[in-house]
Amino acid sequence: ARAGVYPSNDVLKEEHEVSVLGGPQNSMAAGTTVINIQTDTVVPDHIVWSLFNTLFFNPCCLGFVAFAFSVKSRDRKMVGDVIGAQSYASTAKCLNIWAVVLGLLVILGIIIAVVVFYATALNRGYV
Numbered sequence: 001a002r003a004g005v006y007p008s009n010d011v012l013k014e015e016h017e018v019s020v021l022g023g024p025q026n027s028m029a030a031g032t033t034v035i036n037i038q039t040d041t042v043v044p045d046h047i048v049w050s051l052f053n054t055l056f057f058n059p060c061c062l063g064f065v066a067f068a069f070s071v072k073s074r075d076r077k078m079v080g081d082v083i084g085a086q087s088y089a090s091t092a093k094c095l096n097i098w099a100v101v102l103g104l105l106v107i108l109g110i111i112i113a114v115v116v117f118y119a120t121a122l123n124r125g126y127v
Contacts, residue, residue: 043085045073046092053096057103066095 047070053063073088 041082043073043077043082043089044093045070045077045085045089046096047071047074049096050092053099053103057099059099059102059106062095062099062102066092066099069095 047067050063050067050070054067055063057063069088069092073085073092076082076085076088
C-alpha cells in the first residue's frame, strides 16, 4: 500500500486468490520434462578370479597384472566412472582368460614331460 492509502477490499481479495490459486492459469497445455536417471550398471570387476589366478595360475605374471586391472576397475566403479570400470574389467577378463589357458598348458606340459621321462626311464631300465 502507498503511504496513507489503504487498498480496497477488491484488491485484497484478488491478491488472496492469486496467492491461493498460484497465479493466473494459462489455457496452453503444460510442457513435460523427462529426466532419464541411469540406474547403477553392474560392472563385474573379476577381482576374485584375478586373485585366484595370481595365486595359482600366474604364468608370465598375467594373474598379477589381471589383479591390478581388477583393482583399477573397482576403483573406477567406486568413483562412478562406469565406462572406465568396464574398460579395466574387460582387460582384466582377457588377462584372466590368458592366465588360465597358459597355466593349464604349463601344467599339462609338465604332466606330459614327467610321463615321458618315466616311460623312457622304465624302458631303459633305470627305474
